[in-house]
Amino acid sequence: MIDKAKLINLLLYDTLLVMALGKKLPNDILQITQNCDKHNERYIIYCKKHECPCCSSCIVENHSVCRDLAKLADNVQNIKTSNAFYEIEHSLTELAENIKTIRQNRQNILKTLSEKKFKILQEIKETRxxxxxxxxxxxxxxxxxxxLTEEKESRQIEVLLTQLKWKENEISECQRNIEKIRQHVTDLQTFVSIKQLVKKVSIKEQLLQSITKVENCQKSRLSYQVSTAIQKYVTDIQSFGEVHRRPSLVLSS
Structure with a gap:
């Protein structure tokens, strides 16, 4: 003969199961039954140590030494109005709000990334x-x-060329005088004139030698040396700067 209490509980469980299916509850909740899956006996005890409901056979087989045992009915009574139910509900609400806040914050950051990139590009271009x-x-x-250096040096050379032209004319004049002396003057006049010409020629030779010596020492009057700072700029500077990012938190599943 069927126990009426068991029949009522069975009908009540089936009714709740149908209602739960209508509400589309998670499978892990729907899989929680009134009876033990292993022994097919009704749960009557709750083991606080292992945090699981137990039937009489479970207690004998696996929980005989457990001390924190309590009646299951005492634990489930008024559970929906208990502090534990309220606290988990409140915690879930806070978690949902925090996630929403974080999502909104990251969405705002995502919108500003392109703006920040544009500003950085502008800074790079300005630096360039x-x-x-x-x-x-x-x-x-x-x-x-x-x-300016080339112009100054050119003027100096032009002045020197002018002076050399004068000296060249003077020498030509001396050469013409030598020919005149040979043809038209006495030996005494020639003797005295030659002495004077020797002095003039000696002075001109010394001047020419000094000019030639300086010219030989200064074959290249213009030179250029690259600044060491520029050389270091080419070799040492390899980057405009560094782009940094603060990594966002990625939640694990």
């Missing part, structure tokens, strides 16, 4: 322009210095 402008300036400075 600053470097270019500075290099253009110091290049113009060295070119101006080169032009």
């Amino acid at each position: 322009n600053t470097i270019n402008n500075h290099l253009d300036k110091i290049q113009d400075d060295i070119i101006n210095t080169l032009n």
